[in-house]
Amino acid sequence: MAEIGPVVAALLAVVTLLLLGAAVVALRAALDARGTGMTSIAVLAPLAEGARLVRTRTARARPAEVVGGALLLLAPAVRVLALPLAGPALLGAAPGLGWFVVADAIWWVGAGLLAGRRVLPAALALEAPLLLALASPAVAVGSVRITDVAAGRLGLPLAVEAPVAFLLILVVGGVLLPWAVQPATARLGGSARLLAGAGAAAQVVAASATASLLLLGAGPGVPLLVAATAILGGVLVLAARRFPVLALGRLARLGVVALLPLAAVQLGIVVALSLLAR
Amino acid sequence: MIAAGALASLALLRVHVLVVGLPGYPVLRLRAEAAVRARSWVVTTAPADADLLLVCGTQDPEVAAAVDALWWRVPAPRARRTIGSAEELEDALDSAARVLGDRELQRRAAEHRGPAPVATPEGAFGPLGVAWPPGLVVECATGPGGRIAAVGVRRIGPAAEEDAPPGLLAAADAARLLRLTRWEAPAHRLDRVVDLLLAGAPPERVRSPLRRVAALVGRSASYRWSAGADVPAVDLRQRVLALLTAAIDGTDAPTTRRRLIGARVGDVPAIVAVTEAVGG
Numbered sequence: 001m002a003e004i005g006p007v008v009a010a011l012l013a014v015v016t017l018l019l020l021g022a023a024v025v026a027l028r029a030a031l032d033a034r035g036t037g038m039t040s041i042a043v044l045a046p047l048a049e050g051a052r053l054v055r056t057r058t059a060r061a062r063p064a065e066v067v068g069g070a071l072l073l074l075a076p077a078v079r080v081l082a083l084p085l086a087g088p089a090l091l092g093a094a095p096g097l098g099w100f101v102v103a104d105a106i107w108w109v110g111a112g113l114l115a116g117r118r119v120l121p122a123a124l125a126l127e128a129p130l131l132l133a134l135a136s137p138a139v140a141v142g143s144v145r146i147t148d149v150a151a152g153r154l155g156l157p158l159a160v161e162a163p164v165a166f167l168l169i170l171v172v173g174g175v176l177l178p179w180a181v182q183p184a185t186a187r188l189g190g191s192a193r194l195l196a197g198a199g200a201a202a203q204v205v206a207a208s209a210t211a212s213l214l215l216l217g218a219g220p221g222v223p224l225l226v227a228a229t230a231i232l233g234g235v236l237v238l239a240a241r242r243f244p245v246l247a248l249g250r251l252a253r254l255g256v257v258a259l260l261p262l263a264a265v266q267l268g269i270v271v272a273l274s275l276l277a278r
Numbered sequence: 279m280i281a282a283g284a285l286a287s288l289a290l291l292r293v294h295v296l297v298v299g300l301p302g303y304p305v306l307r308l309r310a311e312a313a314v315r316a317r318s319w320v321v322t323t324a325p326a327d328a329d330l331l332l333v334c335g336t337q338d339p340e341v342a343a344a345v346d347a348l349w350w351r352v353p354a355p356r357a358r359r360t361i362g363s364a365e366e367l368e369d370a371l372d373s374a375a376r377v378l379g380d381r382e383l384q385r386r387a388a389e390h391r392g393p394a395p396v397a398t399p400e401g402a403f404g405p406l407g408v409a410w411p412p413g414l415v416v417e418c419a420t421g422p423g424g425r426i427a428a429v430g431v432r433r434i435g436p437a438a439e440e441d442a443p444p445g446l447l448a449a450a451d452a453a454r455l456l457r458l459t460r461w462e463a464p465a466h467r468l469d470r471v472v473d474l475l476l477a478g479a480p481p482e483r484v485r486s487p488l489r490r491v492a493a494l495v496g497r498s499a500s501y502r503w504s505a506g507a508d509v510p511a512v513d514l515r516q517r518v519l520a521l522l523t524a525a526i527d528g529t530d531a532p533t534t535r536r537r538l539i540g541a542r543v544g545d546v547p548a549i550v551a552v553t554e555a556v557g558g
Contacts, residue, residue: 031463032462032466033318035463035466035467035469035470036315036466036467036469036470036473037470037473037474038315038316038318041291041292041318042318044288044291044292045292047288048288048289048291048292049292050288051284051285051286051288051289052288052289052292052293052294052329054285055285055286055289055355056329056353056354056355057353057354057355057388182460183460186323186324186327187324187326187327188324188326188327189324189326189327189328189353190326190353193326193327241462241463242463243461243498243500243501243504244459244460244461244498244500244501244504244505245460245461245462245504246460246500246504247460247504247508250503250504
């Protein structure tokens with residue numbers, strides 16, 4: 001990537017994000033069609049849905065809904081731009097894990113514009129364990145810079161010593177955040193629905209890329225990262241279908257009762273391992 | 279111009295259809311949904327997401343006003359068709375696709391949208407809605423704390439309904455309730471069962487997929503935890519399982535209003551979905 005310039009690298013990263021997001025939509029459409037026993041043109045679903053929604057002129061388009069949808073799409077783009085592919089050159093310095101917090105804050109503002117203040121408890125309850133999960137690899141390598149975390153420790157992927165953190169980064173980012181906006185998105189039409197739907201699909205990809213790079217060590221080669229992201233994204237889509245989409249209240253409860261203690265225990269183990277290794 | 283044409287052609291590959299079943303026509307509605315799926319089109323439940331409003335049955339004036347209110351919320355480009363029998367389905371879908379692809383017609387129609395419908399008063403539900411028994415009107419008066427203190431229930435339209443294959447309506451209701459409780463994947467599998475029954479498959483042919491869905495719902499701890507929280511004191515999961523049992527046995531399910539007293543107004547759709555047969 002070094003020879004192609006930061007802006008081109010950033011553009012390529014965003015285009016890859018959108019293409020893999022389209023693959024997520026196509027995979028879901030294909031699985032739905034298979035469930036109903038119909039032959040399907042599912043591979044064209046992202047294009048057809050996009051064309052349909054671009055043509056739509058909503059009777060009562062609310063600016064807040066369009067802005068909310070746009071923020072949902074911006075959030076995974078910010079996540080991907082912080083990754084070492086384009087981030088350090090584009091931002092002038094190696095970004096820290098705080099970028100993921102910024103990306104998630106953008107996501108929750110967008111979610112709030114679509115679903116109202118009801119998202120706040122779920123946002124707090126899901127972000128707290130996610131922060132602890134992100135802290136685990138940072139403690140393990142002794143740095144909050146994304147490039148250092150991606151390089152791992154002792155040549156082993158960090159997922160080996162922090163498997164729960166790996167799962168939390170993957171599942172909270174790639175499944176639970178999109179679930180938080182799914183009912184609100186289902187009521188939308190036109191450009192707001194297009195943006196929010198694209199954002200929800202891209203978020204699956206962004207979470208998979210984050211987990212692949214930070215904890216599986218699927219870098220620095222771009223093909224390996226894209227392959228790992230595609231595989232993890234596909235697994236997330238398939239796995240999520242086995243569960244009902246949780247309502248906001250249940251997401252908040254899940255975060256507080258289960259995910260936060262799990263993340264805390266994981267961080268404690270990583271801290272203990274780091275102290276023993278000194 | 280070419281780009282706009284290509285856009286329209288692509289959009290027509292996946293038309294989203296809001297199928298509205300009028301009172302007394304549950305089987306016609308299910309046949310319409312099956313025909314939509316057979317074209318790789320999408321059955322939607324949100325008027326803002328629909329391209330085509332497909333009305334199944336003949337309209338009572340009070341129901342007609344509810345259909346008009348739904349139609350007003352469908353964005354352009356849009357088409358509306360009404361069918362009285364399954365024989366009219368394919369022609370209606372074909373002509374709707376032509377209308378949706380006609381940009382000049384759509385441009386003119388968008389300029390004559392008509393006035394907004396009168397808003398439904400708070401606490402009034404029906405006669406049409408998502409996972410709502412067609413023709414059922416529930417009017418709630420709230421007391422202190424916003425809780426329902428009195429309920430008026432009435433039905434519009436014919437009391438008699440079309441004959442349906444055994445278990446068909448129970449399977450379709452289970453699919454609708456699964457969607458109401460946000461679990462799409464098993465609902466798609468029940469759509470397949472509904473399509474088979476509509477195509478004349480014997481009940482033995484669908485027992486196995488129905489049992490698999492019932493086993494999935496029955497053993498899912500996450501669904502028990504999720505659906506159990508949706509509405510206080512109403513077990514949506516048990517209702518899904520009861521409907522699936524009725525579908526496996528080839529029967530249809532029983533049906534109330536006492537549950538509404540003391541409930542929150544926002545919970546009325548889920549409570550009605552639990553206690554009333556939606557009729558597909």
